[in-house]
Amino acid sequence: MAAPKPLNIHEMKEMKAKGLPISMITAYDYPSARLAEEAGVDLILVGDSLGNVIINYDSTLPVTMDDIVYHTRAVTRATEHTFIVADMPFMTYHGSIDETLKNVRRIMQEGFAHSVKLEGGAEIGDTVRRIVEAGVPVMGHIGLTPQSIHQIGGYKIQGKDSQGAKRLLDDAKALEQAGAFAVLVEMVTEEAADAIARELSVPVIGIGAGRTCDGQVLVYHDLLGYSSPKKEKRFVKEYADLGTQIRSSIAQYVKEVRERSFPGEEHVFHAKDDVLEQLYGGGKAKTVVG
Numbered sequence: 001m002a003a004p005k006p007l008n009i010h011e012m013k014e015m016k017a018k019g020l021p022i023s024m025i026t027a028y029d030y031p032s033a034r035l036a037e038e039a040g041v042d043l044i045l046v047g048d049s050l051g052n053v054i055i056n057y058d059s060t061l062p063v064t065m066d067d068i069v070y071h072t073r074a075v076t077r078a079t080e081h082t083f084i085v086a087d088m089p090f091m092t093y094h095g096s097i098d099e100t101l102k103n104v105r106r107i108m109q110e111g112f113a114h115s116v117k118l119e120g121g122a123e124i125g126d127t128v129r130r131i132v133e134a135g136v137p138v139m140g141h142i143g144l145t146p147q148s149i150h151q152i153g154g155y156k157i158q159g160k161d162s163q164g165a166k167r168l169l170d171d172a173k174a175l176e177q178a179g180a181f182a183v184l185v186e187m188v189t190e191e192a193a194d195a196i197a198r199e200l201s202v203p204v205i206g207i208g209a210g211r212t213c214d215g216q217v218l219v220y221h222d223l224l225g226y227s228s229p230k231k232e233k234r235f236v237k238e239y240a241d242l243g244t245q246i247r248s249s250i251a252q253y254v255k256e257v258r259e260r261s262f263p264g265e266e267h268v269f270h271a272k273d274d275v276l277e278q279l280y281g282g283g284k285a286k287t288v289v290g
């Protein structure tokens with residue numbers, strides 16, 4: 001039987017129409033992407049959150065095109081039937097359209113992504129349109145947009161007042177009109193996200209955006225408790241505590257090395273008797289403790 005193909009953007013829209021929720025997770029390397037695909041996730045996002053979770057920058061601003069291309073390639077080498085979205089890093093789509101398309105080209109041709117994600121609303125409508133016209137699916141990203149964190153003034157819930165909620169809705173509509181195949185909505189009230197999801201015909205994927213979005217996305221390391229130090233986020237559900245498991249496994253390894261109980265007999269390669277005879281006159285090279 002042929003391997004299942006990744007969902008395409010039209011099937012995602014059909015899923016929304018049928019009320020079938022879409023699952024998305026970030027991944028940044030081969031094993032994480034492979035495990036996510038094996039677990040059956042619909043979409044993987046190579047997010048610029050890699051700047052936070054992989055290298056512990058205090059924002060996503062320092063993440064570069066080279067970073068995204070490198071990590072996207074690692075993810076796409078691991079996946080066959082998952083739709084891959086890659087983030088356009090900070091300021092890589094605000095210059096000339098030629099420069100923007102050059103950056104999109106790198107993500108598609110060198111990273112092998114299926115689509116790109118851009119932060120912003122109506123103000124990036126023309127850019128979204130030009131990328132879509134070039135044949136590249138675009139996911140929009142509104143609400144809390146981490147690349148504008150200094151403009152926003154911190155990680156705050158968006159769309160809390162009627163003006164803010166209206167602006168979010170207008171931005172979402174502008175992105176849909178520009179041709180975005182989906183819109184990611186981050187850290188907004190459930191009510192604002194719900195209004196957007198009702199209004200749009202393309203899927204709305206939420207993170208910290210309540211229960212009624214057409215899909216959900218979480219950051220791999222948040223979902224798995226795979227970080228140190230742990231950063232509590234109200235909208236995250238932790239499905240595992242890998243940080244604790246990893247720390248205690250490594251501590252056990254360190255202990256066993258120190259007490260010489262690792263490696264054990266089952267991890268050792270032995271020389272043949274004739275080699276032993278030639279080298280050591282039949283004796284053992286070194287006395288093994290234990």
Ligand code: KIV
Pocket residue numbers: 026045046047048049050087141186207217218219
């Ligand atoms: O970069 C990222 O991981 C994101 C998350 C909000 C999903 O955009």
